[in-house]
Amino acid sequence: MKILITGGAGYIASHTNVELLKENYELVLVDNFSNSVYESVARVEKISGKKVKFYEADLKDFEAINKVFQAEKDIYAVIHFAALKAVGESVEKPLEYYENNISGSLNLYKAMKIHGVKNFVFSSSATVYGDPDEIPVKETAKIGATNPYGHTKAMMEQILIDSAKAYGWNVVILRYFNPVGAHDSGLIGEDPEYPANLLPFVSQVAAGIREKVVVFGSDWNTPDGTGVRDYIHVVDLAKAHVKAIEKLKKDQGTFIYNIGTGRGYSVLEMIRAFGKACGHDVPFVVGPRRPGDVAEVLADPAKAEKELGYKAELGLDEMVSSAWKWQKLNPKGYKK
Numbered sequence: 001m002k003i004l005i006t007g008g009a010g011y012i013a014s015h016t017n018v019e020l021l022k023e024n025y026e027l028v029l030v031d032n033f034s035n036s037v038y039e040s041v042a043r044v045e046k047i048s049g050k051k052v053k054f055y056e057a058d059l060k061d062f063e064a065i066n067k068v069f070q071a072e073k074d075i076y077a078v079i080h081f082a083a084l085k086a087v088g089e090s091v092e093k094p095l096e097y098y099e100n101n102i103s104g105s106l107n108l109y110k111a112m113k114i115h116g117v118k119n120f121v122f123s124s125s126a127t128v129y130g131d132p133d134e135i136p137v138k139e140t141a142k143i144g145a146t147n148p149y150g151h152t153k154a155m156m157e158q159i160l161i162d163s164a165k166a167y168g169w170n171v172v173i174l175r176y177f178n179p180v181g182a183h184d185s186g187l188i189g190e191d192p193e194y195p196a197n198l199l200p201f202v203s204q205v206a207a208g209i210r211e212k213v214v215v216f217g218s219d220w221n222t223p224d225g226t227g228v229r230d231y232i233h234v235v236d237l238a239k240a241h242v243k244a245i246e247k248l249k250k251d252q253g254t255f256i257y258n259i260g261t262g263r264g265y266s267v268l269e270m271i272r273a274f275g276k277a278c279g280h281d282v283p284f285v286v287g288p289r290r291p292g293d294v295a296e297v298l299a300d301p302a303k304a305e306k307e308l309g310y311k312a313e314l315g316l317d318e319m320v321s322s323a324w325k326w327q328k329l330n331p332k333g334y335k336k
Contacts, residue, residue, distance in 0.1 A: 009029065016242075059105070129175075
């Protein structure tokens with residue numbers, strides 16, 4: 001069974017590729033390398049012992065993505081990872097985010113419609129909830145993104161939901177909380193050019209690549225004053241996509257699931273846990289809050305457990321130790 005994966009060389013996609021290949025899916029990957037490199041694809045093949053098909057293409061180029069669908073006649077489902085994804089950067093570059101994320105998704109949806117592909121898994125985000133009224137957050141919570149990145153994810157969801165109703169598509173929307181960690185082989189992991197997320201930044205500080213972690217605000221309404229998030233191991237997150245494909249095989253309609261653990265950790269807790277993993281304190285300073293940030297976001301994962309049979313299994317120790325292993329084995333990321 002053939003699965004088309006956009007953003008197929010990226011962080012979450014590479015781990016998902018490994019899990020899908022374990023289940024003997026045939027993978028067709030598309031990526032433009034705007035924030036990824038081909039080396040991750042080669043390492044996925046090394047881990048799995050299986051080959052994937054790869055196309056270099058940008059979703060903003062409709063003809064390029066349409067040619068992929070023309071060449072791959074029997075695609076069962078699409079998993080859509082491709083997007084710009086940094087909250088802070090989206091506040092600074094909103095037009096770039098709207099153009100890339102929305103226009104690219106529209107081209108993908110149009111190509112699906114033309115070629116009769118009706119099964120879809122969407123890589124969404126807890127940022128669509130914004131500053132939620134209730135914690136933990138249920139899938140029924142109102143949408144209220146507080147930054148352009150979150151707005152693009154919410155818009156991409158809505159366009160997809162409307163299209164699914166009109167064209168008879170079957171859709172699983174996965175709203176990720178905070179993916180962290182790396183594959184236990186140490187061969188694939190998060191490799192940002194400049195870390196926009198907490199754990200890869202902490203990892204680089206621990207390795208001496210950067211001087212210190214900046215904690216964005218210590219006056220939030222949380223137990224230690226720093227932001228609290230629901231962190232989930234990227235391998236656990238990857239497995240949710242396998243469950244989503246299984247769901248599409250047996251049920252029709254549109255389904256939305258939170259993918260998190262329901263357990264929150266503060267920024268300071270994460271820094272201290274990483275210090276334990278690497279064997280020394282990780283230096284940090286407190287800075288001002290970032291625009292678009294919120295105090296606390298935690299998932300209610302009950303619906304995914306009930307309907308997908310999915311539950312995250314890996315804890316904080318595995319998250320930070322795997323991230324540190326990736327950092328030690330790949331001090332320059334995928335660069336040789």
